[in-house]
Amino acid sequence: MGALRFELRDTPPDAPALRAELRAFLAEQGRNWSPTVRAYSWMGFDRDFSREVGKRGWIGMTWPRAYGGGERTAMDRYVVLEEMLAVGAPVGAHWIGDRQSGPLILRLGTEEQRREFLPRIVSGELAFAIGLSEPDSGSDLASLRTRATKVEGGWRIEGRKVWTTNAHRCDFMIALLRTSPAPDPRAKHQGLSQFLVDLRSSGLSIRPILDLAGEEGFNEITFDNVFVPDSLLVGKEGNGWEQATAELAFERAGPERYLSSLPLLTAALDDLRAEPAAAETVGRLLARAGTLRQMSLSVAGMLQEGKTPAREAALVKDVGNDYEQALPETLRTLFDAARTPAEVWEMQRMMTMVARSYSLRGGTREILRGIIARQLGLR
């Protein structure tokens, strides 16, 4: 209980060389990314791009070579992530697999699952979706009702998952499902299990849901008697809540929790030279960016040491979400219809819309603050 500690961390010694390689690659790849694509950032899905990233060894970088990984450090991986985010690269086709599905399989999957899935995530071939939220279970995730019932050789799934970003473009999801009834309403965290589900399974239908920005970002997935073989249960039956909680630590820990809107600051900066009030505003934004980057690095360092910094990640995500969400609003106060270029306005418009999701996805602001409050010892 009490205040959380954030030890300062350094990026790895080979970071400058790695950055140079990434910047050259991203400049080449990003020639045709519109301001809208960059504003959509890691929700953007571009399989060809992800394959190119995979070819260069930048997916599954920390995983064992036996599964196609690069056995690099978590800090090397951090450098790759932040370089991608800084330019708003459309990394969505490999982001979830690299960030949470792959690490989950690596830690808890069977040997067969590791050999089957990890190399194909690494190459950028296999895209993963997150299978947590349901129509009636958002922040109260453990109340979920999609059920897997034991049958000969496997399980049958009935129910629905929703807000699954890019599921209609993905190949697999790791779904958190109820495999036995909760012993009583207060123990609803029990009886949950995680499964690898092929999104092309018979009985599974995916309905894209248009988002407010006009993109087919997320989906509703209906499971109508979908069969999953025993071999695709992940980890231990009944242990799904603990596993998903650890998965959420990965989901919340990364630099995408403060960097989603940084490309706008980069894009707008040259125009702002003509704006007398800009220096102070830009300075405040930069001061926070540098601080958040160090907080985020600190969490990456804990992951590197094999810790599960769930609470630290929640805190950095909360502070980071506030930052990335406010950035487009703050910069807008400095824009001028007669002066600010159309591409900058385009990015600002897109980000203003998309930014609403920053404090929702991966755990709402209110849920994160509840976690922080418990850590403080409030009860």
Add this chain to the structure above:
Amino acid sequence: MSDELRSILLEQVEKLLADRAGPDVLRRAEAGEWPEALWAEMEALGLPLALAPEEMGGAGLTWEDAVAVWQVLGRHGAPVPLAESMAAAGLLAAAGIGPPPGYLGLVVAGEPGLSWGRRAQHLVAAHGGKLVLCPAAKAQEGRDGFSRLPLDVCQPGPDSAAAPLPPALGAEAPLLAGAMIQAALIAGALEAVLDTAVDYANTRKQFGRPIGGFQAVQQLLAQAAGEVAAAGVAAAQAGRAASRRGLAAAEFEVASAKVVAGEAAGKVAAIVHQVHAAIGFTDEHHLHLFTRRLWAWRDACGTERVWAQRIGAAALARGGAALWPDLTARDEAAV
């Protein structure tokens, strides 16, 4: 200093302040009573000279170590100007001048006075490209409007020593050191007021239960915890940058620390007062001993606005293409 040695040092400082500081000492300091016993023990521990190397009577602390000490000092309301005296000694040593014992006042250009200037035996100032040490002559006594601590204008005596400011310190060394001190003190005091507010929320009952059980209160304090953590990281980062690259080249991190800590001071002070409600608005409760210092420290040695303008103008001059490369290169170039 190794991590292990630093944590031993920090424990010593924490224990000393826990035994000798406290609200009564802070109140007496505000009434003009110099905390003699505390200062004597700090001198006995060698703290005021600790930033100087051993051959100059110090302990060879780095700026990073010093920031950690100042954060502990801030947690206890900084009843004595230890941070300023340490920094002044550190600057002198870096310029090759052996620091004398006693309270060394750090003269920061543009500041209205010197904390406890009436107690300063010597002054350290930068002008004309030189760092100057001189005896402190008569002080014109005043007090800070927020902290109520003595804030005096000191007449400098004739120079005792002067040396060119080395490039690592730069012409603005006292200002940068001063801003780093304020950021570290703020980061520490923020921890103290957050702890106080959490304790209060867990004990104060309304509607039959502790108010800390209400989500409205929890959300406020969680938000405060984020600001407190950010201020601590920003201050530590400034200290580390100054240790590695010298104060002059740590301008971005020092500025960032002052901006982030200053913003946090305003937001967190508002939250902890809201949580304490009427009792926190009284003189009797000790909360204001810390929140008034937070408001004082965020104004001292350059407000958020001043430092933000400085790094913002530099970034605007460099242009959009340099923004991210500059942000990532600072640490990597030095490692």
